[in-house]
Amino acid sequence: MIPYINEYDTPECKNLAETAKKSIRTPASLGLDRCIQCGACTASCPAARFTDYSPRQIVKKVLENDRGILKSEMIWSCFYCYSCNVRCPRNNSPVTIVQVLRQMAINEGIGVERLGYFVEIGEYLAVNGASKVPSAGVKNMERDLGERWIKFKKNLESIRVELDLSSKDIRNIHGEVQAILEGTGYFEREKWIKERIQEKHLRHLLKNQCVNKEDTNGEFVFENDREHTGQPAFII
Amino acid sequence: MKTIENIPDSQLLLFKSCMVGQEYPGVETSTRYVFDRLGIDYCINDEQSCCTGIGHYTDIFEGLTTTAIAARNFAVAKRCGYPNITCLCSTCYAINKEACEVLNTNTEIREKVNSIFREQGLENLVYEKDDMNPKTNFYHAVEILLSKVNEIQEQKKFDFSGVKAAAHHACHYYKVKYLDVLGSPENPQLIDTIAAACGAEPLRWYEDRTLTCGMGFSQLHLNKKTSLQVTKTKLDSLQKAGVELMIHMCPNCHIQYDRYQPVIEKEFCVKYDMVHMNIAQFVALSMGADPYKICGFQTHSVPLEGFLEKNGII
Numbered sequence: 001m002i003p004y005i006n007e008y009d010t011p012e013c014k015n016l017a018e019t020a021k022k023s024i025r026t027p028a029s030l031g032l033d034r035c036i037q038c039g040a041c042t043a044s045c046p047a048a049r050f051t052d053y054s055p056r057q058i059v060k061k062v063l064e065n066d067r068g069i070l071k072s073e074m075i076w077s078c079f080y081c082y083s084c085n086v087r088c089p090r091n092n093s094p095v096t097i098v099q100v101l102r103q104m105a106i107n108e109g110i111g112v113e114r115l116g117y118f119v120e121i122g123e124y125l126a127v128n129g130a131s132k133v134p135s136a137g138v139k140n141m142e143r144d145l146g147e148r149w150i151k152f153k154k155n156l157e158s159i160r161v162e163l164d165l166s167s168k169d170i171r172n173i174h175g176e177v178q179a180i181l182e183g184t185g186y187f188e189r190e191k192w193i194k195e196r197i198q199e200k201h202l203r204h205l206l207k208n209q210c211v212n213k214e215d216t217n218g219e220f221v222f223e224n225d226r227e228h229t230g231q232p233a234f235i236i
Numbered sequence: 237m238k239t240i241e242n243i244p245d246s247q248l249l250l251f252k253s254c255m256v257g258q259e260y261p262g263v264e265t266s267t268r269y270v271f272d273r274l275g276i277d278y279c280i281n282d283e284q285s286c287c288t289g290i291g292h293y294t295d296i297f298e299g300l301t302t303t304a305i306a307a308r309n310f311a312v313a314k315r316c317g318y319p320n321i322t323c324l325c326s327t328c329y330a331i332n333k334e335a336c337e338v339l340n341t342n343t344e345i346r347e348k349v350n351s352i353f354r355e356q357g358l359e360n361l362v363y364e365k366d367d368m369n370p371k372t373n374f375y376h377a378v379e380i381l382l383s384k385v386n387e388i389q390e391q392k393k394f395d396f397s398g399v400k401a402a403a404h405h406a407c408h409y410y411k412v413k414y415l416d417v418l419g420s421p422e423n424p425q426l427i428d429t430i431a432a433a434c435g436a437e438p439l440r441w442y443e444d445r446t447l448t449c450g451m452g453f454s455q456l457h458l459n460k461k462t463s464l465q466v467t468k469t470k471l472d473s474l475q476k477a478g479v480e481l482m483i484h485m486c487p488n489c490h491i492q493y494d495r496y497q498p499v500i501e502k503e504f505c506v507k508y509d510m511v512h513m514n515i516a517q518f519v520a521l522s523m524g525a526d527p528y529k530i531c532g533f534q535t536h537s538v539p540l541e542g543f544l545e546k547n548g549i550i
Contacts, residue, residue: 006298008298008299008300008345008348009298009299009300023299024298024299024300024303024338024342024345025299027337028341028342046447046448046450046452046466047452047455047462049466049469050462050465050466051459051462076454076458077455077459077462078452079448079450079451079452079453079455079463079466080293080452080453081407081411081448081452082407082408082411082412083407083411083446083448085411085412085414086410086411086414086421086422099295102295103295103298106295114295114454114458115294115295115296117294117454117457117458118290118291118294118295118296118454118457119296121290121291121294121296122291122296122297125285125286125288125291129284129285129286130252130254130257130258130285130286131254131286131288131289131290131291132254132258133258136457137457140457140460141495144496144499145495145496145498145499145537146498148537149495149537152534152535156258156261156535159261159532159534159535160257160261162528162529163261163262163264163265163529163530163532164265165257165261165264165265166282169252169254169257169258169261171252171282171283171284171285171286172282172283173283173285174283176308176356176358176361177285177305177308179356179357179358180301180304180305180308180352180353180356180358181301182356183304183352183353183355183356184298184300184301184304184352185300186297186298186301189298190296
Protein backbone atom coordinates (compact mmCIF):
# COMPACT_ATOMS: atom_id res chain seq x y z
CA MET A 1 0.00 0.00 0.00
CA ILE A 2 1.30 3.44 -0.89
CA PRO A 3 0.86 5.73 2.12
CA TYR A 4 -1.39 8.76 1.72
CA ILE A 5 0.41 12.09 1.67
CA ASN A 6 -1.20 14.66 3.94
CA GLU A 7 1.41 17.37 3.83
CA TYR A 8 -0.18 19.85 6.24
CA ASP A 9 -1.38 17.58 9.05
CA THR A 10 1.63 15.28 8.82
CA PRO A 11 4.54 17.06 7.11
CA GLU A 12 7.35 14.70 6.18
CA CYS A 13 10.18 15.30 8.70
CA LYS A 14 13.18 13.48 10.09
CA ASN A 15 11.32 12.31 13.18
CA LEU A 16 7.91 12.19 14.86
CA ALA A 17 8.60 15.19 17.08
CA GLU A 18 9.41 17.44 14.10
CA THR A 19 6.30 16.30 12.24
CA ALA A 20 4.19 17.04 15.32
CA LYS A 21 5.72 20.50 15.70
CA LYS A 22 5.26 21.46 12.04
CA SER A 23 1.72 20.08 11.76
CA ILE A 24 -1.21 22.45 11.13
CA ARG A 25 -2.96 20.67 14.02
CA THR A 26 -0.51 21.75 16.74
CA PRO A 27 0.03 25.29 18.02
CA ALA A 28 3.15 27.10 16.79
CA SER A 29 4.25 27.47 20.43
CA LEU A 30 4.09 23.71 21.09
CA GLY A 31 6.34 22.86 24.08
CA LEU A 32 7.00 19.27 23.06
CA ASP A 33 10.79 19.52 23.60
CA ARG A 34 10.17 21.05 27.00
CA CYS A 35 8.18 18.04 28.27
CA ILE A 36 9.52 16.95 31.67
CA GLN A 37 7.34 13.82 31.88
CA CYS A 38 5.64 15.16 34.99
CA GLY A 39 2.36 13.39 34.15
CA ALA A 40 0.06 16.36 34.73
CA CYS A 41 -1.54 15.44 31.39
CA THR A 42 -2.31 11.88 32.46
CA ALA A 43 -3.47 13.05 35.88
CA SER A 44 -6.10 15.32 34.32
CA CYS A 45 -7.12 13.01 31.49
CA PRO A 46 -10.65 11.49 31.47
CA ALA A 47 -9.52 8.63 29.19
CA ALA A 48 -6.64 7.80 31.55
CA ARG A 49 -9.11 7.63 34.40
CA PHE A 50 -11.22 4.90 32.84
CA THR A 51 -8.87 3.12 30.42
CA ASP A 52 -5.15 2.36 30.05
CA TYR A 53 -4.64 5.50 27.98
CA SER A 54 -1.64 7.64 28.96
CA PRO A 55 -0.85 10.93 27.25
CA ARG A 56 2.46 11.10 29.14
CA GLN A 57 3.54 7.76 27.67
CA ILE A 58 2.46 8.84 24.20
CA VAL A 59 4.55 12.01 24.38
CA LYS A 60 7.51 9.91 25.59
CA LYS A 61 7.20 7.60 22.57
CA VAL A 62 7.03 10.59 20.24
CA LEU A 63 10.19 12.07 21.76
CA GLU A 64 11.89 8.67 21.37
CA ASN A 65 10.75 8.62 17.73
CA ASP A 66 9.12 5.26 18.23
CA ARG A 67 6.84 4.81 15.22
CA GLY A 68 5.31 1.74 16.88
CA ILE A 69 3.03 4.22 18.60
CA LEU A 70 1.09 4.57 15.34
CA LYS A 71 -0.04 0.96 15.70
CA SER A 72 -1.11 1.39 19.30
CA GLU A 73 -4.82 1.21 20.05
CA MET A 74 -4.12 3.82 22.67
CA ILE A 75 -4.05 6.79 20.31
CA TRP A 76 -7.74 6.21 19.52
CA SER A 77 -8.88 6.69 23.15
CA CYS A 78 -8.40 10.46 23.43
CA PHE A 79 -11.57 12.54 23.97
CA TYR A 80 -10.05 15.69 22.44
CA CYS A 81 -11.18 17.52 25.59
CA TYR A 82 -7.92 19.52 25.84
CA SER A 83 -7.60 19.07 29.61
CA CYS A 84 -3.92 18.14 29.11
CA ASN A 85 -3.55 21.21 26.92
CA VAL A 86 -4.69 23.56 29.68
CA ARG A 87 -2.85 21.75 32.50
CA CYS A 88 0.62 21.21 30.97
CA PRO A 89 3.13 23.40 32.82
CA ARG A 90 5.48 23.35 29.79
CA ASN A 91 3.01 24.49 27.15
CA ASN A 92 2.96 21.08 25.55
CA SER A 93 -0.28 19.78 24.05
CA PRO A 94 -0.63 15.99 24.02
CA VAL A 95 -4.18 16.29 22.65
CA THR A 96 -3.00 17.95 19.44
CA ILE A 97 -0.02 15.59 19.14
CA VAL A 98 -2.44 12.65 19.28
CA GLN A 99 -4.44 14.25 16.47
CA VAL A 100 -1.24 14.25 14.37
CA LEU A 101 -0.51 10.62 15.30
CA ARG A 102 -3.99 9.55 14.25
CA GLN A 103 -3.52 11.34 10.91
CA MET A 104 -0.16 9.57 10.47
CA ALA A 105 -1.78 6.24 11.27
CA ILE A 106 -4.56 6.94 8.75
CA ASN A 107 -1.91 7.73 6.08
CA GLU A 108 -0.66 4.19 6.54
CA GLY A 109 -4.12 2.68 6.53
CA ILE A 110 -4.04 1.99 10.28
CA GLY A 111 -7.33 2.48 12.12
CA VAL A 112 -9.18 3.62 8.97
CA GLU A 113 -12.04 1.25 9.74
CA ARG A 114 -13.00 3.61 12.57
CA LEU A 115 -13.54 6.41 10.06
CA GLY A 116 -16.19 4.44 8.18
CA TYR A 117 -18.73 5.47 10.78
CA PHE A 118 -18.18 9.18 10.12
CA VAL A 119 -17.14 9.36 6.49
CA GLU A 120 -20.52 10.59 5.20
CA ILE A 121 -20.15 13.86 7.15
CA GLY A 122 -18.06 15.38 4.33
CA GLU A 123 -20.51 14.71 1.52
CA TYR A 124 -23.43 15.98 3.58
CA LEU A 125 -21.52 19.16 4.41
CA ALA A 126 -20.61 19.73 0.75
CA VAL A 127 -24.26 19.62 -0.31
CA ASN A 128 -26.06 21.15 2.68
CA GLY A 129 -23.45 23.36 4.32
CA ALA A 130 -24.20 21.76 7.69
CA SER A 131 -22.99 18.65 9.50
CA LYS A 132 -25.17 15.92 10.91
CA VAL A 133 -24.90 12.86 13.08
CA PRO A 134 -23.95 10.07 10.64
CA SER A 135 -26.67 7.51 9.91
CA ALA A 136 -24.95 4.75 11.89
CA GLY A 137 -24.98 7.15 14.85
CA VAL A 138 -28.65 7.93 14.32
CA LYS A 139 -29.42 4.21 14.42
CA ASN A 140 -27.57 3.85 17.71
CA MET A 141 -29.32 6.90 19.11
CA GLU A 142 -32.70 5.51 18.11
CA ARG A 143 -31.90 2.30 19.95
CA ASP A 144 -30.51 4.07 23.04
CA LEU A 145 -32.78 7.10 23.29
CA GLY A 146 -36.03 5.42 22.33
CA GLU A 147 -39.52 6.67 21.51
CA ARG A 148 -39.29 10.20 22.90
CA TRP A 149 -36.30 11.09 20.73
CA ILE A 150 -37.60 9.31 17.62
CA LYS A 151 -40.86 11.22 17.93
CA PHE A 152 -39.06 14.52 18.37
CA LYS A 153 -36.91 13.81 15.30
CA LYS A 154 -40.04 13.10 13.28
CA ASN A 155 -41.49 16.46 14.33
CA LEU A 156 -38.24 18.43 14.06
CA GLU A 157 -39.34 20.42 11.00
CA SER A 158 -42.63 21.58 12.51
CA ILE A 159 -40.93 22.35 15.84
CA ARG A 160 -38.32 24.47 14.02
CA VAL A 161 -41.09 26.40 12.26
CA GLU A 162 -42.87 26.93 15.58
CA LEU A 163 -39.59 28.31 16.93
CA ASP A 164 -39.45 30.80 14.06
CA LEU A 165 -36.64 28.99 12.23
CA SER A 166 -36.48 27.58 8.71
CA SER A 167 -37.96 24.07 8.60
CA LYS A 168 -34.60 22.55 7.70
CA ASP A 169 -31.13 23.68 8.70
CA ILE A 170 -29.75 23.90 5.18
CA ARG A 171 -27.31 26.69 4.37
CA ASN A 172 -27.18 28.88 1.32
CA ILE A 173 -23.64 28.03 0.21
CA HIS A 174 -23.86 28.48 -3.59
CA GLY A 175 -21.82 25.32 -4.25
CA GLU A 176 -18.79 26.99 -2.66
CA VAL A 177 -18.26 24.34 0.02
CA GLN A 178 -18.31 21.59 -2.62
CA ALA A 179 -15.72 23.53 -4.65
CA ILE A 180 -13.50 24.05 -1.59
CA LEU A 181 -13.63 20.37 -0.66
CA GLU A 182 -12.64 19.52 -4.23
CA GLY A 183 -9.80 22.05 -4.13
CA THR A 184 -8.31 20.86 -0.85
CA GLY A 185 -8.31 17.23 -2.03
CA TYR A 186 -10.88 16.23 0.57
CA PHE A 187 -12.83 13.97 -1.82
CA GLU A 188 -9.67 12.31 -3.07
CA ARG A 189 -8.73 11.41 0.49
CA GLU A 190 -12.25 10.29 1.30
CA LYS A 191 -12.12 7.92 -1.70
CA TRP A 192 -8.71 6.63 -0.58
CA ILE A 193 -10.02 6.01 2.95
CA LYS A 194 -13.10 4.18 1.65
CA GLU A 195 -10.90 1.92 -0.50
CA ARG A 196 -8.68 1.10 2.49
CA ILE A 197 -11.72 0.28 4.60
CA GLN A 198 -13.00 -2.05 1.90
CA GLU A 199 -9.60 -3.75 1.58
CA LYS A 200 -9.46 -4.29 5.33
CA HIS A 201 -12.95 -5.66 5.30
CA LEU A 202 -12.03 -8.15 2.56
CA ARG A 203 -8.79 -9.14 4.26
CA HIS A 204 -10.69 -9.66 7.48
CA LEU A 205 -13.18 -11.94 5.73
CA LEU A 206 -10.38 -13.93 4.07
CA LYS A 207 -8.23 -14.52 7.10
CA ASN A 208 -11.13 -15.03 9.49
CA GLN A 209 -9.68 -18.17 11.11
CA CYS A 210 -6.00 -18.06 10.24
CA VAL A 211 -4.94 -15.31 12.61
CA ASN A 212 -1.92 -13.63 11.19
CA LYS A 213 -0.09 -11.56 13.79
CA GLU A 214 0.55 -8.10 12.42
CA ASP A 215 4.14 -7.05 12.50
CA THR A 216 4.55 -4.81 15.51
CA ASN A 217 7.40 -2.98 17.07
CA GLY A 218 8.71 -5.34 19.73
CA GLU A 219 10.52 -2.59 21.59
CA PHE A 220 7.59 -1.61 23.70
CA VAL A 221 4.16 -2.87 24.48
CA PHE A 222 1.63 -0.87 26.40
CA GLU A 223 0.09 -3.05 29.03
CA ASN A 224 -2.67 -5.13 27.47
CA ASP A 225 -2.45 -2.97 24.39
CA ARG A 226 -2.30 -5.65 21.73
CA GLU A 227 -5.65 -7.11 22.53
CA HIS A 228 -6.99 -4.22 24.49
CA THR A 229 -9.47 -2.08 22.68
CA GLY A 230 -9.19 0.93 24.91
CA GLN A 231 -12.13 -0.13 27.01
CA PRO A 232 -12.50 0.22 30.77
CA ALA A 233 -9.69 -0.57 33.14
CA PHE A 234 -12.22 -0.64 35.95
CA ILE A 235 -15.88 0.01 36.35
CA ILE A 236 -17.27 2.44 38.86
CA MET B 237 -6.78 37.36 28.70
CA LYS B 238 -10.17 38.67 27.59
CA THR B 239 -11.72 41.44 29.68
CA ILE B 240 -15.41 41.97 30.15
CA GLU B 241 -15.17 45.65 29.17
CA ASN B 242 -13.98 44.66 25.71
CA ILE B 243 -16.80 42.27 24.85
CA PRO B 244 -18.65 43.90 21.93
CA ASP B 245 -22.42 44.28 21.68
CA SER B 246 -22.57 45.23 18.03
CA GLN B 247 -21.71 43.70 14.65
CA LEU B 248 -22.10 40.19 15.99
CA LEU B 249 -22.59 37.36 13.52
CA LEU B 250 -24.59 34.80 15.49
CA PHE B 251 -22.84 31.68 14.16
CA LYS B 252 -25.35 28.91 13.47
CA SER B 253 -24.53 25.59 15.08
CA CYS B 254 -25.42 22.30 13.37
CA MET B 255 -26.05 20.44 16.62
CA VAL B 256 -28.18 23.27 18.01
CA GLY B 257 -30.18 23.30 14.78
CA GLN B 258 -30.79 19.57 14.79
CA GLU B 259 -31.11 18.74 18.48
CA TYR B 260 -31.96 21.87 20.49
CA PRO B 261 -33.23 24.53 18.05
CA GLY B 262 -34.70 26.42 21.03
CA VAL B 263 -31.17 27.44 22.02
CA GLU B 264 -30.91 29.55 18.87
CA THR B 265 -34.38 31.05 19.35
CA SER B 266 -33.69 31.76 23.04
CA THR B 267 -30.40 33.49 22.22
CA ARG B 268 -32.16 35.67 19.66
CA TYR B 269 -34.95 36.44 22.16
CA VAL B 270 -32.42 37.54 24.80
CA PHE B 271 -30.18 39.45 22.36
CA ASP B 272 -33.24 41.34 21.04
CA ARG B 273 -34.23 42.40 24.55
CA LEU B 274 -30.69 43.45 25.41
CA GLY B 275 -30.50 45.62 22.29
CA ILE B 276 -27.59 43.70 20.83
CA ASP B 277 -26.74 44.39 17.20
CA TYR B 278 -26.42 40.97 15.57
CA CYS B 279 -27.27 39.15 12.40
CA ILE B 280 -27.75 35.55 11.30
CA ASN B 281 -26.48 34.74 7.83
CA ASP B 282 -27.52 31.47 6.26
CA GLU B 283 -24.56 31.63 3.86
CA GLN B 284 -22.42 30.60 6.81
CA SER B 285 -21.57 26.90 6.73
CA CYS B 286 -20.72 24.37 9.43
CA CYS B 287 -17.30 25.01 10.98
CA THR B 288 -16.31 21.37 10.15
CA GLY B 289 -15.78 20.66 13.87
CA ILE B 290 -17.57 17.31 13.90
CA GLY B 291 -15.59 16.04 10.92
CA HIS B 292 -12.35 17.64 12.10
CA TYR B 293 -12.45 15.99 15.52
CA THR B 294 -13.56 12.62 14.17
CA ASP B 295 -10.36 12.81 12.09
CA ILE B 296 -12.30 12.89 8.79
CA PHE B 297 -11.30 16.42 7.78
CA GLU B 298 -7.67 17.37 7.43
CA GLY B 299 -6.46 20.72 8.72
CA LEU B 300 -6.31 22.31 5.28
CA THR B 301 -10.01 21.70 4.59
CA THR B 302 -10.97 22.98 8.04
CA THR B 303 -8.90 26.13 7.55
CA ALA B 304 -10.29 26.79 4.06
CA ILE B 305 -13.90 26.40 5.24
CA ALA B 306 -13.16 28.77 8.14
CA ALA B 307 -11.70 31.33 5.71
CA ARG B 308 -14.92 31.15 3.69
CA ASN B 309 -17.00 31.81 6.80
CA PHE B 310 -14.75 34.76 7.69
CA ALA B 311 -15.46 36.20 4.22
CA VAL B 312 -19.20 35.74 4.84
CA ALA B 313 -18.93 37.55 8.19
CA LYS B 314 -16.91 40.45 6.80
CA ARG B 315 -19.02 40.81 3.67
CA CYS B 316 -22.23 41.31 5.65
CA GLY B 317 -20.58 43.81 7.99
CA TYR B 318 -20.85 41.59 11.09
CA PRO B 319 -17.26 40.43 11.66
CA ASN B 320 -17.60 39.50 15.35
CA ILE B 321 -18.25 35.78 15.10
CA THR B 322 -20.35 34.75 18.12
CA CYS B 323 -20.80 31.01 18.58
CA LEU B 324 -23.51 28.92 20.22
CA CYS B 325 -21.22 25.90 20.22
CA SER B 326 -17.82 25.79 21.90
CA THR B 327 -16.31 23.68 19.13
CA CYS B 328 -17.28 26.26 16.47
CA TYR B 329 -15.61 28.85 18.71
CA ALA B 330 -12.34 26.93 19.04
CA ILE B 331 -12.19 25.84 15.39
CA ASN B 332 -12.74 29.37 14.08
CA LYS B 333 -10.33 31.00 16.51
CA GLU B 334 -7.58 28.47 15.74
CA ALA B 335 -8.11 28.67 11.98
CA CYS B 336 -7.81 32.46 12.18
CA GLU B 337 -4.49 32.15 14.00
CA VAL B 338 -3.20 29.71 11.38
CA LEU B 339 -4.30 31.98 8.52
CA ASN B 340 -2.58 35.01 10.08
CA THR B 341 0.67 33.36 11.10
CA ASN B 342 1.29 30.59 8.57
CA THR B 343 2.02 32.18 5.20
CA GLU B 344 2.35 28.86 3.39
CA ILE B 345 -1.10 27.68 4.42
CA ARG B 346 -2.72 31.06 3.82
CA GLU B 347 -1.30 31.13 0.29
CA LYS B 348 -2.36 27.55 -0.31
CA VAL B 349 -5.94 28.30 0.81
CA ASN B 350 -6.03 31.41 -1.37
CA SER B 351 -4.67 29.54 -4.37
CA ILE B 352 -7.46 26.96 -3.93
CA PHE B 353 -10.03 29.80 -3.85
CA ARG B 354 -8.56 31.29 -7.05
CA GLU B 355 -8.44 27.94 -8.84
CA GLN B 356 -12.08 27.32 -7.96
CA GLY B 357 -13.16 30.78 -9.12
CA LEU B 358 -13.86 31.94 -5.56
CA GLU B 359 -11.68 35.08 -5.57
CA ASN B 360 -14.20 36.82 -3.29
CA LEU B 361 -13.18 34.46 -0.48
CA VAL B 362 -9.44 35.26 -0.57
CA TYR B 363 -8.12 35.87 2.97
CA GLU B 364 -5.51 38.60 3.52
CA LYS B 365 -3.30 38.45 6.61
CA ASP B 366 -5.04 40.05 9.61
CA ASP B 367 -8.42 40.26 7.87
CA MET B 368 -9.70 38.89 11.18
CA ASN B 369 -8.14 39.12 14.62
CA PRO B 370 -8.17 35.86 16.60
CA LYS B 371 -8.36 37.79 19.88
CA THR B 372 -11.04 40.34 19.06
CA ASN B 373 -13.30 38.79 16.41
CA PHE B 374 -14.31 35.54 18.14
CA TYR B 375 -16.76 35.11 21.00
CA HIS B 376 -19.06 32.61 22.58
CA ALA B 377 -22.66 33.77 23.12
CA VAL B 378 -22.21 33.22 26.86
CA GLU B 379 -19.55 35.98 26.92
CA ILE B 380 -22.03 38.43 25.42
CA LEU B 381 -24.61 37.43 28.07
CA LEU B 382 -22.06 37.88 30.85
CA SER B 383 -21.18 41.37 29.61
CA LYS B 384 -24.90 42.27 29.98
CA VAL B 385 -25.45 40.60 33.31
CA ASN B 386 -26.79 43.79 34.96
CA GLU B 387 -29.37 44.32 32.22
CA ILE B 388 -30.36 40.66 32.51
CA GLN B 389 -30.97 41.16 36.22
CA GLU B 390 -33.03 44.31 35.56
CA GLN B 391 -35.22 42.60 32.96
CA LYS B 392 -35.83 39.51 35.05
CA LYS B 393 -39.53 38.55 35.21
CA PHE B 394 -39.22 35.24 37.02
CA ASP B 395 -36.97 34.85 39.98
CA PHE B 396 -35.34 31.49 40.36
CA SER B 397 -34.28 31.97 43.96
CA GLY B 398 -33.83 28.71 45.75
CA VAL B 399 -32.97 26.82 42.54
CA LYS B 400 -29.79 24.88 43.14
CA ALA B 401 -27.94 25.05 39.82
CA ALA B 402 -24.59 23.83 38.55
CA ALA B 403 -22.68 25.04 35.53
CA HIS B 404 -20.91 22.86 33.01
CA HIS B 405 -18.49 25.05 31.08
CA ALA B 406 -17.55 23.60 27.72
CA CYS B 407 -14.01 22.26 27.24
CA HIS B 408 -13.54 23.78 23.80
CA TYR B 409 -14.34 27.21 25.20
CA TYR B 410 -11.83 27.27 28.04
CA LYS B 411 -9.26 24.52 27.46
CA VAL B 412 -8.29 25.05 23.82
CA LYS B 413 -7.44 28.76 23.77
CA TYR B 414 -7.07 29.00 27.52
CA LEU B 415 -5.30 32.36 27.53
CA ASP B 416 -8.40 33.96 26.03
CA VAL B 417 -11.01 33.05 28.60
CA LEU B 418 -13.14 35.44 30.65
CA GLY B 419 -11.84 34.54 34.11
CA SER B 420 -9.71 31.61 35.14
CA PRO B 421 -9.52 28.57 32.87
CA GLU B 422 -9.09 26.46 36.01
CA ASN B 423 -12.49 27.51 37.32
CA PRO B 424 -14.61 29.44 34.83
CA GLN B 425 -17.63 31.17 36.37
CA LEU B 426 -19.41 32.67 33.37
CA ILE B 427 -22.55 30.55 33.58
CA ASP B 428 -22.62 30.76 37.40
CA THR B 429 -22.57 34.56 37.36
CA ILE B 430 -25.34 34.81 34.77
CA ALA B 431 -27.47 32.19 36.56
CA ALA B 432 -27.04 34.09 39.83
CA ALA B 433 -28.32 37.25 38.12
CA CYS B 434 -31.50 35.29 37.35
CA GLY B 435 -31.83 34.46 41.03
CA ALA B 436 -30.51 30.90 40.99
CA GLU B 437 -28.05 29.59 43.54
CA PRO B 438 -25.10 28.26 41.58
CA LEU B 439 -22.78 25.72 43.12
CA ARG B 440 -19.47 27.50 42.69
CA TRP B 441 -17.41 24.33 43.06
CA TYR B 442 -18.18 20.63 42.96
CA GLU B 443 -16.10 17.50 42.57
CA ASP B 444 -14.99 16.96 38.97
CA ARG B 445 -16.20 20.39 37.95
CA THR B 446 -13.74 20.60 35.07
CA LEU B 447 -14.29 17.04 33.81
CA THR B 448 -15.31 16.79 30.14
CA CYS B 449 -18.87 15.77 29.25
CA GLY B 450 -17.63 12.49 27.79
CA MET B 451 -18.93 12.90 24.25
CA GLY B 452 -15.36 12.91 22.93
CA PHE B 453 -16.50 13.10 19.28
CA SER B 454 -15.82 9.54 18.09
CA GLN B 455 -15.80 8.20 21.67
CA LEU B 456 -19.58 8.30 22.21
CA HIS B 457 -20.02 6.25 19.05
CA LEU B 458 -17.02 3.92 19.14
CA ASN B 459 -16.29 3.59 22.89
CA LYS B 460 -19.73 4.20 24.30
CA LYS B 461 -19.14 2.54 27.64
CA THR B 462 -16.13 4.68 28.53
CA SER B 463 -17.89 7.75 27.19
CA LEU B 464 -20.90 7.20 29.46
CA GLN B 465 -18.69 6.42 32.46
CA VAL B 466 -17.19 9.89 32.14
CA THR B 467 -20.66 11.46 31.86
CA LYS B 468 -21.87 9.45 34.84
CA THR B 469 -18.99 10.64 37.01
CA LYS B 470 -20.13 14.25 36.85
CA LEU B 471 -23.82 13.38 37.20
CA ASP B 472 -22.96 11.39 40.34
CA SER B 473 -21.11 14.36 41.78
CA LEU B 474 -24.05 16.70 41.09
CA GLN B 475 -26.57 14.25 42.52
CA LYS B 476 -24.50 14.08 45.70
CA ALA B 477 -24.53 17.88 45.88
CA GLY B 478 -28.32 18.01 45.50
CA VAL B 479 -28.30 19.92 42.22
CA GLU B 480 -31.64 20.21 40.40
CA LEU B 481 -30.59 22.16 37.30
CA MET B 482 -27.47 21.69 35.20
CA ILE B 483 -26.74 24.60 32.86
CA HIS B 484 -24.83 24.20 29.59
CA MET B 485 -23.19 26.34 26.93
CA CYS B 486 -22.48 23.81 24.19
CA PRO B 487 -24.93 21.57 22.30
CA ASN B 488 -22.50 18.62 22.38
CA CYS B 489 -22.37 18.60 26.19
CA HIS B 490 -26.11 19.26 26.26
CA ILE B 491 -26.75 16.14 24.14
CA GLN B 492 -24.42 14.07 26.27
CA TYR B 493 -26.07 15.00 29.59
CA ASP B 494 -29.70 15.49 28.59
CA ARG B 495 -30.07 12.75 25.97
CA TYR B 496 -27.90 10.20 27.74
CA GLN B 497 -28.95 10.77 31.37
CA PRO B 498 -31.91 8.36 30.93
CA VAL B 499 -29.59 5.89 29.15
CA ILE B 500 -27.09 5.99 32.04
CA GLU B 501 -29.93 5.57 34.53
CA LYS B 502 -30.99 2.43 32.72
CA GLU B 503 -27.58 0.95 31.97
CA PHE B 504 -25.96 1.70 35.35
CA CYS B 505 -29.11 1.30 37.48
CA VAL B 506 -28.93 4.79 38.98
CA LYS B 507 -31.40 7.64 39.32
CA TYR B 508 -30.78 11.36 38.84
CA ASP B 509 -32.91 14.37 39.76
CA MET B 510 -31.27 16.90 37.41
CA VAL B 511 -32.86 18.65 34.45
CA HIS B 512 -30.77 20.36 31.77
CA MET B 513 -30.86 23.54 29.78
CA ASN B 514 -28.61 25.96 27.95
CA ILE B 515 -27.78 29.24 29.69
CA ALA B 516 -29.55 31.19 26.90
CA GLN B 517 -32.73 29.16 27.52
CA PHE B 518 -32.43 29.88 31.26
CA VAL B 519 -32.00 33.62 30.73
CA ALA B 520 -34.86 33.71 28.20
CA LEU B 521 -37.07 31.87 30.67
CA SER B 522 -36.24 34.35 33.42
CA MET B 523 -37.11 37.20 31.02
CA GLY B 524 -40.53 35.67 30.50
CA ALA B 525 -40.05 33.63 27.29
CA ASP B 526 -42.47 30.83 26.45
CA PRO B 527 -40.93 27.50 27.48
CA TYR B 528 -42.05 25.80 24.26
CA LYS B 529 -42.41 28.50 21.59
CA ILE B 530 -39.10 30.18 22.46
CA CYS B 531 -37.05 27.82 24.65
CA GLY B 532 -38.09 24.70 22.75
CA PHE B 533 -38.12 22.42 25.80
CA GLN B 534 -40.23 19.89 23.87
CA THR B 535 -36.98 18.80 22.18
CA HIS B 536 -35.34 17.76 25.46
CA SER B 537 -35.00 14.15 26.60
CA VAL B 538 -35.23 14.80 30.34
CA PRO B 539 -38.71 16.35 30.76
CA LEU B 540 -38.67 19.85 32.27
CA GLU B 541 -42.36 20.01 33.25
CA GLY B 542 -41.72 19.22 36.91
CA PHE B 543 -39.10 21.96 37.16
CA LEU B 544 -41.29 24.50 35.34
CA GLU B 545 -44.31 23.72 37.50
CA LYS B 546 -42.34 23.94 40.71
CA ASN B 547 -41.12 27.39 39.74
CA GLY B 548 -44.58 28.59 38.71
CA ILE B 549 -43.81 28.97 35.02
CA ILE B 550 -46.45 26.52 33.78
